Amino acid sequence: MIKRTICQICKCDCGAIAEVENDKVVRIFGDRDDPNSMGKLCVKGRNYTKVLYHPNRIKKPLLNVGKRGSPEWKEISWEKALDIIAEKLLELKREGLEESLVFLHGPSARIVDRSVVKRFANIFGTPNVTGSWAYCVGSMVLASQLLLGFPYPICDFENSKLIVLWGANPAVSKVHRYGGVFEEIVKAKRKGAKVIVIDPRRSESAKIADIHIRVRPGSDIYLALGILNRLIKKELHNAEFVEKHVLGFEKLRREVEKYTPDFVEKKTDVPRELIEIAAELIGKVKPASIDFREGILHSINGFQTARAILSIAAITGNVDVKGGIIRNPSVKLNDITLKEPDKKPFWKDKFPLAKDGSAYLSEAILSDGYPVKVLIVFKSNPVLTLPNSKRFIEALERIELIVVHDIFLTATCKYADVVLPASTFLEKAEIDAVPLKKHRWVRVKRRVVNPVGEAKSEVEFVVALAKKLGYEKFFPYSSEEDVIRELLRGSEVEKYSVEELEKGVRLDNPIGEMRKSGFPTPSGKIELFPEILEKVGAQKFEILEEDSEEFPYYLITGARVLPFYHSQFRNVESLVKLNPEPIAEVGVEIARNEGISNGDFVEIETKFGNLKVKAAVNKDLHPLTVSVPHGWEESNANFLTGSVFDPLSGAPMYRGIKCNVRKVHESS
Numbered sequence: 001m002i003k004r005t006i007c008q009i010c011k012c013d014c015g016a017i018a019e020v021e022n023d024k025v026v027r028i029f030g031d032r033d034d035p036n037s038m039g040k041l042c043v044k045g046r047n048y049t050k051v052l053y054h055p056n057r058i059k060k061p062l063l064n065v066g067k068r069g070s071p072e073w074k075e076i077s078w079e080k081a082l083d084i085i086a087e088k089l090l091e092l093k094r095e096g097l098e099e100s101l102v103f104l105h106g107p108s109a110r111i112v113d114r115s116v117v118k119r120f121a122n123i124f125g126t127p128n129v130t131g132s133w134a135y136c137v138g139s140m141v142l143a144s145q146l147l148l149g150f151p152y153p154i155c156d157f158e159n160s161k162l163i164v165l166w167g168a169n170p171a172v173s174k175v176h177r178y179g180g181v182f183e184e185i186v187k188a189k190r191k192g193a194k195v196i197v198i199d200p201r202r203s204e205s206a207k208i209a210d211i212h213i214r215v216r217p218g219s220d221i222y223l224a225l226g227i228l229n230r231l232i233k234k235e236l237h238n239a240e241f242v243e244k245h246v247l248g249f250e251k252l253r254r255e256v257e258k259y260t261p262d263f264v265e266k267k268t269d270v271p272r273e274l275i276e277i278a279a280e281l282i283g284k285v286k287p288a289s290i291d292f293r294e295g296i297l298h299s300i301n302g303f304q305t306a307r308a309i310l311s312i313a314a315i316t317g318n319v320d321v322k323g324g325i326i327r328n329p330s331v332k333l334n335d336i337t338l339k340e341p342d343k344k345p346f347w348k349d350k351f352p353l354a355k356d357g358s359a360y361l362s363e364a365i366l367s368d369g370y371p372v373k374v375l376i377v378f379k380s381n382p383v384l385t386l387p388n389s390k391r392f393i394e395a396l397e398r399i400e401l402i403v404v405h406d407i408f409l410t411a412t413c414k415y416a417d418v419v420l421p422a423s424t425f426l427e428k429a430e431i432d433a434v435p436l437k438k439h440r441w442v443r444v445k446r447r448v449v450n451p452v453g454e455a456k457s458e459v460e461f462v463v464a465l466a467k468k469l470g471y472e473k474f475f476p477y478s479s480e481e482d483v484i485r486e487l488l489r490g491s492e493v494e495k496y497s498v499e500e501l502e503k504g505v506r507l508d509n510p511i512g513e514m515r516k517s518g519f520p521t522p523s524g525k526i527e528l529f530p531e532i533l534e535k536v537g538a539q540k541f542e543i544l545e546e547d548s549e550e551f552p553y554y555l556i557t558g559a560r561v562l563p564f565y566h567s568q569f570r571n572v573e574s575l576v577k578l579n580p581e582p583i584a585e586v587g588v589e590i591a592r593n594e595g596i597s598n599g600d601f602v603e604i605e606t607k608f609g610n611l612k613v614k615a616a617v618n619k620d621l622h623p624l625t626v627s628v629p630h631g632w633e634e635s636n637a638n639f640l641t642g643s644v645f646d647p648l649s650g651a652p653m654y655r656g657i658k659c660n661v662r663k664v665h666e667s668s
């Protein structure tokens with residue numbers, strides 16, 4: 001039997017077809033009828049049956065009867081597990097410490113999961129539901145919302161004449177974000193579009209570029225301001241568009257005055273001639289789309305860099321135009337959350353504009369003394385993926401009850417008291433309405449097969465817990481499909497039947513509307529200096545620098561690879577074969593200075609910690625840079641990162657960290 005579904009490993013939400021025999025998925029392949037992914041599934045999606053039926057999947061709730069860090073697991077019933085959690089939550093309630101309950105979910109949490117967890121948190125009285133916003137693309141979303149009035153700047157590559165990929169590597173990361181994104185770029189290039197890639201590494205995407213700008217890690221803000229300087233000085237901006245649709249141009253002119261090519265070259269290692277060429281192309285070749293992602297957002301200057309890049313797009317008139325940056329308004333669904341409790345989330349004092357703050361959790365506990373007593377983690381592996389793992393593990397020690405709901409026993413489970421078996425995306429229903437795509441597209445996904453063992457979805461777990469606490473009247477749901485019906489009630493897509501929504505419904509998303517009726521900002525124009533930034537003291541492009549003079553090199557962590565999604569899939573043989581071990585890529589100047597050859601072991605040291613890892617010399621990497629992959633438990637890159645954040649979005653600094661590298665023996 002054939003069942004249409006959606007791959008929800010990453011946020012591309014690609015349309016997929018599952019071949020099912022006797023309630024078992026035997027094969028998954030791409031769905032040609034999905035207008036965004038157009039029949040494509042990446043290697044992770046195609047291999048997902050190996051995850052679904054992996055022998056190590058957690059099948060029953062587990063209680064840690066050993067120590068945190070070196071657990072001994074005892075199988076228990078769901079009933080018993082829920083009793084343990086409910087008893088602790090009732091204790092918090094009695095003590096009036098509702099905010100001491102924190103829910104942390106990973107990027108795989110979707111609309112149904114998030115809505116139901118948030119509803120539970122509202123009823124219980126905790127403001128602390130935190131996800132991947134800040135450590136994913138929060139800086140970009142915040143900058144876009146403030147400047148352009150909408151959160152997700154989408155690129156219409158198909159119609160672009162110039163494509164700039166800035167800290168983005170769509171050849172291996174979220175490959176089908178919109179329209180099989182990399183293929184779309186290749187097609188545009190065949191039609192004559194020029195491609196510029198700005199990245200310290202010659203990434204997979206850089207291999208097809210006309211120009212690769214090998215910027216020094218963490219210095220993208222200088223380059224963006226330098227390009228703005230050239231565009232304005234040489235009058236390459238679109239004066240007509242600026243006049244009609246942009247506020248703050250004159251102020252921007254003054255702000256970028258000092259970012260001359262000579263000054264920017266010193267800060268970025270990008271030759272001044274190349275800065276001039278890039279500015280010239282961006283100013284003259286139209287339409288241009290600029291895609292920027294985690295490569296520039298995971299920095300202490302992530303927000304300001306995103307703001308500067310959006311300013312480039314705005315003053316060249318490349319917003320709300322075919323071939324430029326367009327918007328895909330989120331589909332309006334019924335909001336099933338309730339009144340927010342009158343308590344401050346743990347990140348709010350530090351990052352008042354941020355939507356969440358998972359990466360700050362350890363500092364909230366250890367530095368601010370925020371009273372976190374119960375942590376419930378949904379499909380996330382923060383011990384490996386959040387910055388400063390040492391500090392995070394230290395913070396976990398202060399939490400009285402840690403519960404992890406996941407598919408496998410991850411590095412984070414080792415610190416849990418209770419582990420619960422979770423359903424995969426093939427074992428639960430959801431709605432796909434991801435605004436990261438070019439086409440506005442809504443789909444309802446049904447369960448493809450029943451869950452393995454005693455796995456439960458987020459909805460089933462939360463509803464069962466709600467019953468234990470006496471909240472059943474707020475949770476009249478017996479499955480995800482009940483929640484979906486509630487989300488659809490009175491929504492923008494209410495008029496469609498569930499059958500139609502199961503097939504998928506494409507909604508209108510006209511380009512050029514905002515030019516006619518105004519941008520969704522307070523002024524109706526693109527605001528280069530949004531008023532709210534005045535309140536938080538961030539109107540100027542002030543650049544933060546990490547001063548660690550004793551460390552001569554630059555560290556990047558987290559460069560994306562195709563077979564893995566963050567820390568996932570290191571247990572799937574066919575995917576591990578494609579990327580068998582963690583290897584640090586070392587720039588040629590480091591290799592020369594430190595006598596490093598391919599296959600040597602190196603110790604990398606930052607002011608936050610050190611790590612020993614095998615190295616390979618990469619002549620295409622910025623010469624003073626070392627790039628360490630993330631997500632490996634045996635070689636955790638986050639022992640090198642610290643509690644350093646973008647002050648606006650709270651994005652952690654995973655890249656551009658000063659470091660030292662030295663050759664060591666394998667056994668040392």
Ligand code: SF4
Nearest residue numbers: 007010013014042045
């Ligand atoms: S890009 Fe790959 S992992 Fe992401 S949703 Fe599509 S098939 Fe799944």
